[in-house]
Amino acid sequence: MSGRTSEVACPRPPSLATGPVYLDYNATTPVDPRVTEAALPHWTDFFGNPSSEHAYGAEPRRALAAARAQVAGLIGARPEEIVFTASGSEANLLALRGAVLAACTHLVVQATEHPAVLETARALGRLHGTRVTVLPVDHHGLVSLDALEAALRTGADRTVVSVMAANNETGAIQPVAELAALAHSRGALVHCDAAQACGKIPVDVGALGVDLLTVVGHKMYAPRGAAALFVREGVALEPVVYGGGQEGGLRAGTENVALAVALGTAARLAAADLAAGRVAALRDDLHRRLAEVLPGRVRLNGPDAPGQRLPNTLNVSIDGTRGHDVLARAPEIAASTGSACHSGVHAPSPVLTAMGFDAARALAAIRLSLGRWSTPADVDTAVQALEAAVVDC
Numbered sequence: 324m325s326g327r328t329s330e331v332a333c334p335r336p337p338s339l340a341t342g343p344v345y346l347d348y349n350a351t352t353p354v355d356p357r358v359t360e361a362a363l364p365h366w367t368d369f370f371g372n373p374s375s376e377h378a379y380g381a382e383p384r385r386a387l388a389a390a391r392a393q394v395a396g397l398i399g400a401r402p403e404e405i406v407f408t409a410s411g412s413e414a415n416l417l418a419l420r421g422a423v424l425a426a427c428t429h430l431v432v433q434a435t436e437h438p439a440v441l442e443t444a445r446a447l448g449r450l451h452g453t454r455v456t457v458l459p460v461d462h463h464g465l466v467s468l469d470a471l472e473a474a475l476r477t478g479a480d481r482t483v484v485s486v487m488a489a490n491n492e493t494g495a496i497q498p499v500a501e502l503a504a505l506a507h508s509r510g511a512l513v514h515c516d517a518a519q520a521c522g523k524i525p526v527d528v529g530a531l532g533v534d535l536l537t538v539v540g541h542k543m544y545a546p547r548g549a550a551a552l553f554v555r556e557g558v559a560l561e562p563v564v565y566g567g568g569q570e571g572g573l574r575a576g577t578e579n580v581a582l583a584v585a586l587g588t589a590a591r592l593a594a595a596d597l598a599a600g601r602v603a604a605l606r607d608d609l610h611r612r613l614a615e616v617l618p619g620r621v622r623l624n625g626p627d628a629p630g631q632r633l634p635n636t637l638n639v640s641i642d643g644t645r646g647h648d649v650l651a652r653a654p655e656i657a658a659s660t661g662s663a664c665h666s667g668v669h670a671p672s673p674v675l676t677a678m679g680f681d682a683a684r685a686l687a688a689i690r691l692s693l694g695r696w697s698t699p700a701d702v703d704t705a706v707q708a709l710e711a712a713v714v715d716c
């Protein structure tokens with residue numbers, strides 16, 4: 324574990340110092356110490372309600388407004404277009420349930436969306452009779468314009484389309500701008516779950532042309548429980564929590580200022596330095612070296628073309644292995660498979676299955692996701708650990 328601190332400029336969270344090499348940044352990121360430092364006074368000192376007109380409300384109100392502007396700044400939005408939520412799942416719920424209950428009778432999603440989108444779609448169908456169309460993806464996990472075009476031709480209903488910016492398992496980057504332009508030309512609303520993209524690649528709501536966009540703090544060095552939804556001015560949504568009128572009336576409840584400040588600070592840091600080139604170089608080195616030590620056995624899951632995959636994500640299947648066996652034999656690293664384990668039985672990842680891979684390929688998958696504190700020494704450790712684990716399997 325030595326030598327893992329020198330290459331990165333920002334302070335390393337102490338939590339990374341003693342454990343295995345962390346290669347699961349897509350699951351969640353360590354909290355950046357600068358984020359903790361900014362948020363802390365809002366737990367310890369500034370306890371006031373941001374709506375209070377007396378002196379105790381002033382600093383929370385100022386900090387909340389500043390945080391909203393910082394989140395807006397990361398994605399090219401205006402501060403009034405940001406609604407803080409308690410999770411990415413909740414932001415997705417506000418977007419999709421909100422659009423359906425306000426105006427839409429048809430919801431179009433794609434097959435590799437996060438369960439927060441797919442299960443919301445299912446619930447809307449069950450509870451509100453919403454017509455749901457699930458678009459297929461190709462071998463790289465990408466949606467085609469033709470598939471969306473066909474879905475938009477199937478009825479006269481008002482449609483909301485939800486397509487993620489980048490996939491959590493494979494890093495596949497969807498052609499959101501093109502899909503959004505097509506959807507808008509047919510009068511549809513467009514939501515984008517950018518949980519995995521924000522902080523890793525540039526995300527601009529104007530360039531993407533989306534109406535609703537989900538931002539998630541714990542994928543970009545803020546704590547879990549801090550997220551936001553961008554709601555373009557003029558887009559009508561049904562609220563997700565009813566009550567006191569906070570968050571533009573869309574999510575009632577006294578604001579969690581500390582978490583908003585954490586998200587705002589994380590957004591400011593991300594906007595200043597995406598560090599995508601450094602991380603991509605490490606990720607590509609890891610891929611190349613794994614392919615060298617395990618010749619002919621390493622298969623990339625997800626697109627290989629530049630610009631089509633998140634710079635930090637490497638999802639590979641190693642022929643003749645099962646991902647969970649490999650990771651169980653490699654305690655030097657912390658990574659994940661996309662498969663779910665129920666009572667000791669592993670089910671292939673629905674994402675890889677939707678991409679057309681058979682069970683053997685999907686069950687062999689391991690997802691290695693790098694981030695702000697990944698170093699060349701981490702890559703050395705991972706290559707050695709995975710090579711040894713595969714020989715052992």
Ligand SMILES: Cc1ncc(COP(=O)(O)O)c(C=O)c1O
Pocket residue numbers: 349350409410411412413437439487489490491516518519539541548550
């Ligand atoms: C693409 C995507 N969307 C949504 C979520 C849900 O975010 P949260 O865990 O904050 O509810 C995640 C988290 O894994 C994600 O990767």
